[in-house]
Amino acid sequence: MKINVTLPDGTVRSYEQGVTAMDVARSISEGLARNVLSAKVNGEVRDANRPLPGDCSIQLLTWNDPEGKATLWHSSAHLMAEAIEALYPGTKFGIGPPIENGFYYDIDLGGRVIGDGDFKAIEDKMKELAAHKEVYVRREVPKAEAIKYFTEKGDEYKLELIDGLEDGTISFYTQGNFTDLCRGPHLPDTSFIKAIKIMSVAGAYWRGDEKRKQLTRLYGITFPKQKELDEYLALLEEAKKRDHRRLGRELDLFTFSEKVGAGLPLWLPKGTALRERLVNFLKKAQEKGGYEQVVTPHIAQKALYVTSGHYEKYGKDSFQPIHTPDPTEEFFLKPMNCPHHCEIYKSRPHSYKDLPVRYAEFGTVYRYEQSGELHGLTRVRGFTQDDAHLFCTPDQVKAEFMKVIDLVLMVFRALEFTDYEAQVSLRDKEDRSKYIGSDANWAKAEAAIMEAAAEKGLKTVVEYGEAAFYGPKLDFMVKDALGRRWQLGTIQVDYNLPERFELEYVGADNLKHRPVMIHRAPFGSLERFVALLIEHTGGRFPLWLAPEQAIILPISEKFNEAAQGVARLLKDHDIRAVIDERNEKIGRKIRDAEMAKLPFMLVIGEKEAAAGTVAVRGHGQGDLGPMTPLQFKQLVEERIHAGLATL
RNA sequence: GCCUUUGUAGCUCAGAGGUAGAGCACUUCCUUGGUAAGGAAGAGGUCGCGGGUUCAAUUCCCGCCAAAGGCUCCA
Numbered sequence: 001m002k003i004n005v006t007l008p009d010g011t012v013r014s015y016e017q018g019v020t021a022m023d024v025a026r027s028i029s030e031g032l033a034r035n036v037l038s039a040k041v042n043g044e045v046r047d048a049n050r051p052l053p054g055d056c057s058i059q060l061l062t063w064n065d066p067e068g069k070a071t072l073w074h075s076s077a078h079l080m081a082e083a084i085e086a087l088y089p090g091t092k093f094g095i096g097p098p099i100e101n102g103f104y105y106d107i108d109l110g111g112r113v114i115g116d117g118d119f120k121a122i123e124d125k126m127k128e129l130a131a132h133k134e135v136y137v138r139r140e141v142p143k144a145e146a147i148k149y150f151t152e153k154g155d156e157y158k159l160e161l162i163d164g165l166e167d168g169t170i171s172f173y174t175q176g177n178f179t180d181l182c183r184g185p186h187l188p189d190t191s192f193i194k195a196i197k198i199m200s201v202a203g204a205y206w207r208g209d210e211k212r213k214q215l216t217r218l219y220g221i222t223f224p225k226q227k228e229l230d231e232y233l234a235l236l237e238e239a240k241k242r243d244h245r246r247l248g249r250e251l252d253l254f255t256f257s258e259k260v261g262a263g264l265p266l267w268l269p270k271g272t273a274l275r276e277r278l279v280n281f282l283k284k285a286q287e288k289g290g291y292e293q294v295v296t297p298h299i300a301q302k303a304l305y306v307t308s309g310h311y312e313k314y315g316k317d318s319f320q321p322i323h324t325p326d327p328t329e330e331f332f333l334k335p336m337n338c339p340h341h342c343e344i345y346k347s348r349p350h351s352y353k354d355l356p357v358r359y360a361e362f363g364t365v366y367r368y369e370q371s372g373e374l375h376g377l378t379r380v381r382g383f384t385q386d387d388a389h390l391f392c393t394p395d396q397v398k399a400e401f402m403k404v405i406d407l408v409l410m411v412f413r414a415l416e417f418t419d420y421e422a423q424v425s426l427r428d429k430e431d432r433s434k435y436i437g438s439d440a441n442w443a444k445a446e447a448a449i450m451e452a453a454a455e456k457g458l459k460t461v462v463e464y465g466e467a468a469f470y471g472p473k474l475d476f477m478v479k480d481a482l483g484r485r486w487q488l489g490t491i492q493v494d495y496n497l498p499e500r501f502e503l504e505y506v507g508a509d510n511l512k513h514r515p516v517m518i519h520r521a522p523f524g525s526l527e528r529f530v531a532l533l534i535e536h537t538g539g540r541f542p543l544w545l546a547p548e549q550a551i552i553l554p555i556s557e558k559f560n561e562a563a564q565g566v567a568r569l570l571k572d573h574d575i576r577a578v579i580d581e582r583n584e585k586i587g588r589k590i591r592d593a594e595m596a597k598l599p600f601m602l603v604i605g606e607k608e609a610a611a612g613t614v615a616v617r618g619h620g621q622g623d624l625g626p627m628t629p630l631q632f633k634q635l636v637e638e639r640i641h642a643g644l645a646t647l
Numbered sequence: 648g649c650c651u652u653u654g655u656a657g658c659u660c661a662g663a664g665g666u667a668g669a670g671c672a673c674u675u676c677c678u679u680g681g682u683a684a685g686g687a688a689g690a691g692g693u694c695g696c697g698g699g700u701u702c703a704a705u706u707c708c709c710g711c712c713a714a715a716g717g718c719u720c721c722a
Contacts, residue, residue, distance in 0.1 A: 202717030203650025591683035
């Protein structure tokens, strides 16, 4: 009996029944066989050494395929588990999947504590086992047998996992002395794993439930070549140089003080200048879009948040009430601007002719984030949202929503965030108790978001359980230097707060109607947005945003006066320039300016002073030649326009 | 909040049971120099905070605070 195997290029080869993907690889070339980690058979990723099911199309997977990487890492997780079992007998195992960069295994060490001092021993053991070229053996087992095996082993975690599986779909993989419940697929043998690094250890709740036991999660990464591990580690080091917490200090943008409090950023003058420029940029765009600025206080009475639902939802987990001499009064720091904006809307009657009404506020809010969650500027306890609330009639929702999408995308383009993901954040499928409002309202809101996103041709991913408690969201997610996803822009459709606040407008029928609210923030928060902007630009901000656009460098102190003249001239033309008047050589001044990532350096010495010019040098570009301050001003303007031309 | 790790000068870091060191930054002086670090001198630290052990703690132990990487959470 022969079977026909179709390769990705369309060629069909004939093999004996029982042939494996690895055999196919070997028949093509030995070199290929050495690199095959697993194979996609009729679209399903399987072990390379598993017999092919019959006539099929296959794609051999190597390190260059994401699924190939996942296979290596998944098998590495098993290898790590084997090493751990050898080093720490009695360890129980949770789950050990491959992830974006490497793999982890959740383990229960029965009271033993593992720290990074133990990593070397685990790595060494893994290397030793890998060198044994242990074969990964797949075996399909009946559920009863699987239960028996892990009952005898005393591993309640695996038993719980088996409990959720159907009989007939359960498989074990064994390599060396270690057997695991696993769907696979796996490598042919452990020798494919050449370079091994245990990265970190963390606590992780079993099944992601904080009410259940916290297991020890060990993160690791492996590669088929040592060189690739070295390169990966070097890449991580490079990424750390873009960390906004580091650049924020180096570029004098912001700081924190233990005395002020964790998660309460202090913006330094340069950071403030950057932030103000972002604010003004958006304000201008919003004015064009028919928004009106409003201002609301930082605190409000408890009753406001009882009405909005925030009190019930977050009251216990937020900053606690502010008291006054009157013991019956309780004020809260505002965690959101929307309740205040609802009250502004309510302050006067509205006709359908006035809608949509768009209230915008750069509103600073305070949320008591869990201490373990605080992270630089991306997760803080006091931050400013570029918030706005649009009150519209039901049939205006979609058009308004689409306009907001345009605004968010314009902002992202202006700041060169090309790598974002649009995420539709919906309710938790199981637990509806976390949300307010009727199913009908939620259905309407979800439909509005889906339709608007679709009509805008936006590629979206859907995430359940990510909605706000009052409505679904369209979130714009961006990754930081280390690949962590953060929500920046957000747009939310809300049928619920208008109900709670009893918002109304008079329709053409002279009857009262309920408006629909759209919450939206293109940046999300200034803090988080600036953090991501720092990481994406590496501190080399777009010219229009740079806190300082140029630094004037006198060749010697003799030319400080000439430099001041140039500085005045540039200032008159709205170019932000400073002077380095230090008693240093020009080479030193240039080096320091380059390190400070200043966009332009203007050198002024005898020649320039006489000719009324400056010698311009671009950051990372070298000498751009002499020009007059006015010519330089034109250069700056051209560069800014070129950068914003795509808007 | 939970797990692991860390906390020494403005920054990056070394150090040891007997009250501390380097480089850079800073100040002063010399130098007035043409495109990525000129030279010299000086100043600067309650070794995160609070307890405990000890003749003696910054070092060992405990608690707290803060930070890092995760988990959970995220209006």
